[in-house]
Amino acid sequence: MKLIMAIIKPFKLDEVREALTPLGIQGMTVSEVKGFGRQKGQTEIYRGAEYEVNFLPKVKIELVVGNDQLERVVEAIKTSAHTGKIGDGKIFVSDIESAVRIRTGETGSEAL
Amino acid sequence: MKLIMAIIKPFKLDEVREALTPLGIQGMTVSEVKGFGRQKGQTEIYRGAEYEVNFLPKVKIELVVGNDQLERVVEAIKTSAHTGKIGDGKIFVSDIESAVRIRTGETGSEAL
Amino acid sequence: MKLIMAIIKPFKLDEVREALTPLGIQGMTVSEVKGFGRQKGQTEIYRGAEYEVNFLPKVKIELVVGNDQLERVVEAIKTSAHTGKIGDGKIFVSDIESAVRIRTGETGSEAL
Amino acid sequence: MGNAKKFFVTSAVSMAMFLSSAGMAFAEEAKLDSGDTAWMLTSTALVLMMTIPGLAMFYGGMVRKKNVLSMAMQNFATACLMTVLWMAIGYSLAFTDGGDLNAFVGGVDQAFLRGIGLNSLSGTIPESVFMTFQMTFAIITPALIIGSLVERMKFSAMLWFLGLWSLLVYAPIAHMVWGGGWLMGDGVQDFAGGTVVHINAGIAGLIAALMLGRRKGLGTQPMPPVNLAYTMIGAALLWVGWFGFNAGSALAANGTAGMAMAVTQIATGVAALAWMGIEWAVRGKPTLLGMSSGAVAGLVAITPAAGFVGMPGAFVIGLVAGLACFWTAVYMKPLLGYDDALDAFGVHAVGGTIGALLTGIFSAVILGGVGLSTHAGHSILVQLWIQAKGVGFTIVYDAIVTFIILKVLDWAMGLRVSEDDESEGLDIALHGEQLYE
Amino acid sequence: MGNAKKFFVTSAVSMAMFLSSAGMAFAEEAKLDSGDTAWMLTSTALVLMMTIPGLAMFYGGMVRKKNVLSMAMQNFATACLMTVLWMAIGYSLAFTDGGDLNAFVGGVDQAFLRGIGLNSLSGTIPESVFMTFQMTFAIITPALIIGSLVERMKFSAMLWFLGLWSLLVYAPIAHMVWGGGWLMGDGVQDFAGGTVVHINAGIAGLIAALMLGRRKGLGTQPMPPVNLAYTMIGAALLWVGWFGFNAGSALAANGTAGMAMAVTQIATGVAALAWMGIEWAVRGKPTLLGMSSGAVAGLVAITPAAGFVGMPGAFVIGLVAGLACFWTAVYMKPLLGYDDALDAFGVHAVGGTIGALLTGIFSAVILGGVGLSTHAGHSILVQLWIQAKGVGFTIVYDAIVTFIILKVLDWAMGLRVSEDDESEGLDIALHGEQLYE
Amino acid sequence: MGNAKKFFVTSAVSMAMFLSSAGMAFAEEAKLDSGDTAWMLTSTALVLMMTIPGLAMFYGGMVRKKNVLSMAMQNFATACLMTVLWMAIGYSLAFTDGGDLNAFVGGVDQAFLRGIGLNSLSGTIPESVFMTFQMTFAIITPALIIGSLVERMKFSAMLWFLGLWSLLVYAPIAHMVWGGGWLMGDGVQDFAGGTVVHINAGIAGLIAALMLGRRKGLGTQPMPPVNLAYTMIGAALLWVGWFGFNAGSALAANGTAGMAMAVTQIATGVAALAWMGIEWAVRGKPTLLGMSSGAVAGLVAITPAAGFVGMPGAFVIGLVAGLACFWTAVYMKPLLGYDDALDAFGVHAVGGTIGALLTGIFSAVILGGVGLSTHAGHSILVQLWIQAKGVGFTIVYDAIVTFIILKVLDWAMGLRVSEDDESEGLDIALHGEQLYE
Numbered sequence A, B, C: 001m002k003l004i005m006a007i008i009k010p011f012k013l014d015e016v017r018e019a020l021t022p023l024g025i026q027g028m029t030v031s032e033v034k035g036f037g038r039q040k041g042q043t044e045i046y047r048g049a050e051y052e053v054n055f056l057p058k059v060k061i062e063l064v065v066g067n068d069q070l071e072r073v074v075e076a077i078k079t080s081a082h083t084g085k086i087g088d089g090k091i092f093v094s095d096i097e098s099a100v101r102i103r104t105g106e107t108g109s110e111a112l
Numbered sequence D, E, F: 001m002g003n004a005k006k007f008f009v010t011s012a013v014s015m016a017m018f019l020s021s022a023g024m025a026f027a028e029e030a031k032l033d034s035g036d037t038a039w040m041l042t043s044t045a046l047v048l049m050m051t052i053p054g055l056a057m058f059y060g061g062m063v064r065k066k067n068v069l070s071m072a073m074q075n076f077a078t079a080c081l082m083t084v085l086w087m088a089i090g091y092s093l094a095f096t097d098g099g100d101l102n103a104f105v106g107g108v109d110q111a112f113l114r115g116i117g118l119n120s121l122s123g124t125i126p127e128s129v130f131m132t133f134q135m136t137f138a139i140i141t142p143a144l145i146i147g148s149l150v151e152r153m154k155f156s157a158m159l160w161f162l163g164l165w166s167l168l169v170y171a172p173i174a175h176m177v178w179g180g181g182w183l184m185g186d187g188v189q190d191f192a193g194g195t196v197v198h199i200n201a202g203i204a205g206l207i208a209a210l211m212l213g214r215r216k217g218l219g220t221q222p223m224p225p226v227n228l229a230y231t232m233i234g235a236a237l238l239w240v241g242w243f244g245f246n247a248g249s250a251l252a253a254n255g256t257a258g259m260a261m262a263v264t265q266i267a268t269g270v271a272a273l274a275w276m277g278i279e280w281a282v283r284g285k286p287t288l289l290g291m292s293s294g295a296v297a298g299l300v301a302i303t304p305a306a307g308f309v310g311m312p313g314a315f316v317i318g319l320v321a322g323l324a325c326f327w328t329a330v331y332m333k334p335l336l337g338y339d340d341a342l343d344a345f346g347v348h349a350v351g352g353t354i355g356a357l358l359t360g361i362f363s364a365v366i367l368g369g370v371g372l373s374t375h376a377g378h379s380i381l382v383q384l385w386i387q388a389k390g391v392g393f394t395i396v397y398d399a400i401v402t403f404i405i406l407k408v409l410d411w412a413m414g415l416r417v418s419e420d421d422e423s424e425g426l427d428i429a430l431h432g433e434q435l436y437e
């Protein structure tokens, strides 16, 4: 199994989710994060005191998939989260040793 | 060392924490996440315009433990987070190469 | 590539970021988390009913770097996040198999 | 100072008082009454509170987080802009004699508030107080329209739109109904602004929503309200402030004001329960947003009726408004597909119309009211017809002029923000601020 | 219209006025006074503001995030429901002559507000205003009870409970103390509602908390307040609105109203400092929640006394209330283990009792007051005994009837939500909404 | 009771009334007027609302999340503390005859409000109302200073500072300008507190900001406001409450109150638009915080002028205040580097000075005002000189005494929290609470 961690633009979340459904992805976990990168932050103005916000709101998707699904899922995320503008985000893949479904105790890819 | 990442129901957090204390777990990191899975979201109603919330509030626990502790900890989480109802969540395990305690500079399992 | 996951004190974030810039780090992802550890929580008082907050606000930095940079980055975080007081946090390192930049489709260390 | 105006004003909004002056110190020669003045000073403060922070919170809580400050900003800026425009010319257009055009609009004699001094009276209160009280109405009416424009209109275009609208639509309609124009002469009963304020704002909102188009992602993306506690605070402050709006429209602290307050309270309670109840029945859960919306619907509907009807009228008006506005906002809107985001039309135009028509029925003495307009024949049907004429004229005039203003602005500067700005949210894109990090 | 009622009302709540009518235009024959009317219209708006948004925010900020909208909803719905019930029958039960039963309850002559017209007066103000002012009291009293029911009661059961309670407990007690019943005849001094409002609500809250049982997880799970800024706003709006509550209970804009406002301000400031100070001393840190609670305790305690006592009374009442309510909420409650979540009992019943008893002392002229009740003998001890009788009767009657109502409802529909709904939170479970995502 | 005081008071704050008593029931022999009393009761409630929750929200929304409760707490505690101090001695120092020292300060005759009874009058209203109304001014003035102390001052030191300041600075200045002291004798026109309230608070804030030093991390760390909706609510409630502040300073419900309300509304609208406009022009985006700040700047500047100037004065004062306060807060502050976090100086001292000086010009009849002070010669220049003297004296006296108080407190207990407490935030460190988890 692999953990896919994707950092994307927040308003792309729904599109990504829709792109994953046909692949049979039945679960994922999402968090709100702040991203620091090449994309320039917006400038905020408080009582005239401008300051640049270096951290931009992003959404992090964590998704564990079977090895066989990996490629298709990464591809789907890449396509659906793409705008072509700076700040689109990244997809990172790492290894997962084991998984358990708490409700049933199933393990391995049964648990996904 | 292993990283245990558990996605659980928010109100189970205190129980899980209590279950881990006797095992000598002295640290963990918790975040609020949203989960997408088999569990159907609640329906929210705004001005009569119902919409189904696909993302449910979950809590993610990240916990690095020594290899020897792994099994007992996973077992403890599984038991304490269990309700038997859909949406109970998952436990994922992956490998950690190294750890550092910032305060002291200790590394490896000393750092946990 | 390696994923560095650092849990630090929130008010150290800016210092850490400044310490990383000279190393050529161009991106990272930050989230607000709650930490449970040796550090005692503050006591909060509501209508006289004191209760101890076990979970303290922390910041989690996730940062994927090339293998060659690993050491210097860990060192920089260790130094800049250090206060010497309990609760300074941890740095965990794990392996990343692949990375993709969504905007360009670049992969591997190009994508960072 | 033209007494004509004072006479018209007084007779229009507090017709009822004349019928019940027994036991009251009636001002035969104009004389300041400190009690009436005290109440009108208070009412003015209450009505201002309705817009800021009331409406800003009510509307603000319902939009997405990325647009909440823009919503507050639009309300606040409207309050400031209308203050200046009303002083400059609006008051004069609404409440002075318009000479040849008097049937439709007032004159410019009191532009820049010329002639309002320490001793100017309007009825039993200082004219400065009457002018400021009316100013708060001229503020909230365009502010109500904002509910239809949310999350997508340019800030600059909005200022131009509402500014022009207040001079070209609000002031003339106010003149026609309250300031001595033809609808007033006809005997239209509009105690505190069913036509002038609510139908007027609601129709303009509908037109604007249609011309702006729907928000990006409507129907496909969830658009959760940023904070429903804000909406609740807003609804509550609207309710409290509405006492100034309705009971203040008696322009005195007397029995009419008292009845206006009592019926306002009752209609609002009934409407809120009605919306909550029907929602509970047909959708399974009673909601805070529903109950708040119902309360506002009741407040809107009782507005034209407040000084004219008794308890039976209050009850029926509240009930009908709660149910009908629920139906419009929840069933009709999705059906027709216009994006009147916060239901300026569904609540204000619909509620206002219900109130305006039912006023023509329940002001009859036989139904517990203070009596039909003396200008009209004595039958309910005649009064109902007069009311319908007032409603109809307002709708048509308002719709046409609003359409023209927006067309011109669209051509001149564009009405809508760019897609990117809409995605990012107006708070950051237009104002460089966000609610919180 | 029955003059008896008007006489009773006037004499009960503004006894003081009679003793100090020098220099005031005293209404020998009933005549509307525009100044008094202006103040009572304002007071009515202020007291409504106490419940929504005041109490809704004060209470709402203290519960967990998952229950904050349900809290607001309960307050809002109570405001609407009581409006209808008061109109239908409550007002009549409280303030008309009850014939044979008059010692205990009024009659049904003014059900549906029969007979309240444009010209009906109550003292120097329109009866419509008196009725609406009293309505806002009939709204806030049951709303106070909500503080004991939070996070676990069924919405439907709550509506039934508070509805029945308002008719079976509130209206009769209001009649006995203010509307011509036996406690009034006895000479009980309760200016703005120490017994009628606060003890009444607090005792009902305690009984309800005991019968509902404790919230799941209490004591083992932390239950952090959702947002203490909401609580602060709520406390502040309660304070501001309480001027209408206390000074409005003079039913006129006169010296009694002025004194009532001054002593309200002083007792509140003292009580807030007292709570803050003792907390700082014994627990190490002064808190905003403590100070806000202290302010409310002071407001509660000065309520029965407001029009009767002078500065010394205000000071002592504030001091005692701040300390005693701190002790009840912070030490006694955990000791006894009942789950009166937001301290409706600890603040309102305790504070109200302190105020009611001390009124019997500090209304004595020698202690700076305006004089003991004229019905009573002239010694402080006698008055204290009368006050104690009023307090005691209210407690016993209220406790018994509340118990019966809740037993019946428990049997008929159940009082408490399911465990799952409680875990999920009432906002989503009962209302399908959440504060924010 | 000393009539002198009443005379002084009346003549100082409502000079205008004398010039325009035609058609008003003028109280030749002191007699309570229920209308005036109604308005003053209302005004008192409105001015209290300005501090809590108004100022607490306005300021609270602008600090970082970790300090928002401490901000609210400081406002709330100030309200309570000033209530007690004003009752104990402040009122007497400000508004009684000071005998030999009368030019500078009042006496102690009315300490603990001795002599204020049910029948005491102050002009046409109960003295209890006058005292409580003035108390709300004595509350908000020190509360304004808090804007300069935020995020770093010890809670205990703050209480001592503001407590001493209110007795050593506020009460004497109030006496000199309003209570019969030398500035009043000189003919200084300060209708509702340009010098007494705003310059006074602003200068004290500047001194305190300088002595406390800058916040840790200022300029290097971002310090995002916790919630700008809070700030908007606060600004709106300040605006609404300011009607009580300014129109209430007429001490009657008359033409002066009416004009004061009208010019307050106009100056505020203009100032808010001016700040928004200049910000839009020079920085590219109009902000809600800017517009709110502009509104407050306008409210501040019109305060001394409210009862004296006409529409032209209102317009110019609003315009100048909006632009000048923008410049101070946005350009001058960073330049000079003092950390007046929330611009108590930049808005209140600067706005107050502008208003005080322009009052001396625009109160001239020829410019639409009610007339220059009768004490002065008839030229604008003379009046301007008198105004400048008032401003100058207040600045110098205030700066010196504030400096001394803070020096002493610094020596006695320290002014600033520890670095760790500042990092952690005052909410947890000093009060053991946080806004939300």
Ligand SMILES: Nc1ncnc2c1ncn2[C@@H]1O[C@H](COP(=O)(O)OP(=O)(O)O)[C@@H](O)[C@H]1O
Binding pocket: A007, A034, A035, A036, A037, A038, A039, A056, A058, A085, A086, A087, A088, A089, A090, C026, C027, C028, C029, C030, C062, C063, C064, C065, C101, C102, C103, C112
């Ligand atoms: N090395 C990295 N490790 C972790 N997250 C990163 C890294 N680089 C970028 N990110 C995340 O990806 C987001 C987008 O990166 P950015 O450099 O702004 O644009 P782009 O993805 O178009 O190159 C960042 O905001 C950050 O959240």
Ligand SMILES: Nc1ncnc2c1ncn2[C@@H]1O[C@H](COP(=O)(O)OP(=O)(O)O)[C@@H](O)[C@H]1O
Binding pocket: A026, A027, A028, A029, A030, A062, A063, A064, A065, A101, A102, A103, A112, B007, B034, B035, B036, B037, B038, B039, B056, B058, B085, B086, B087, B088, B089, B090
């Ligand atoms: N493949 C996955 N990768 C990451 N998180 C997942 C995955 N599947 C489920 N989850 C997380 O687990 C939660 C529970 O899953 P769900 O399918 O609803 O019920 P159950 O755990 O009972 O099968 C989800 O809300 C989501 O947060």
Ligand SMILES: Nc1ncnc2c1ncn2[C@@H]1O[C@H](COP(=O)(O)OP(=O)(O)O)[C@@H](O)[C@H]1O
Binding pocket: B026, B027, B028, B029, B030, B062, B063, B064, B065, B101, B102, B103, B112, C007, C034, C035, C036, C037, C038, C039, C056, C058, C085, C086, C087, C088, C089, C090
């Ligand atoms: N085993 C662990 N796994 C994951 N996170 C941990 C672990 N131990 C500690 N942490 C995180 O590190 C933070 C600091 O740890 P703590 O024990 O309080 O102090 P210190 O780092 O000084 O030893 C904790 O609040 C928690 O977020």
